[in-house]
Amino acid sequence: SAVISQKPSRDICQRGTSLTIQCQVDSQVTMMFWYRQQPGQSLTLIATANQGSEATYESGFVIDKFPISRPNLTFSTLTVSNMSPEDSSIYLCSGGYTFGSGTRLTVV
């Protein structure tokens, strides 16, 4: 099965700044997904990242806040823009049946 390297694993950021999370897959995957997970809660899908086209966002998530790049079939980034404390969460990427290890974001 594929292996996904996600980084950073954690970060503490100032409000108003942006953080870009990267996911590298060791094999090509058609679709990649970005999720948010509050501690002790389930996963909420943010968007689907498609290579060669704009990401598809779920209700409640917008491109200006969570811009996504998918330059090829093995890589994707999610940016959390203009952060506020409410953005503090764990962010996860997935491709195929595999997930990254997550990014624990704390906004102060």
Added chain:
Amino acid sequence: LAKTTQPISMDSYEGQEVNITCSHNNIATNDYITWYQQFPSQGPRFIIQGYKTKVTNEVASLFIPADRKSSTLSLPRVSLSDTAVYYCLVGPPEGRKLIWGLGTSLAVNP
């Protein structure tokens, strides 16, 4: 996308078989049933996937009745390291868009 219902929590002891049942009454014809395991501070890990009848791998078995409105994940002889949250999902195969429920928090006791 079909929604799933599974117990919020379960308790077991080392060496026992654990069966976690998931209800998915509105499963579509082309939906598969997929189970994931998640440990704290880690991403979910794929356990098993099936469409109908029984699927078995080195980790677990998945039992799906003919009407496919439910499924049961069976973990043989659990150990302390099986303490985790287990998610049941239904949807297209190959990790396509899935809706995640609350999962079942399994606690394995010595």
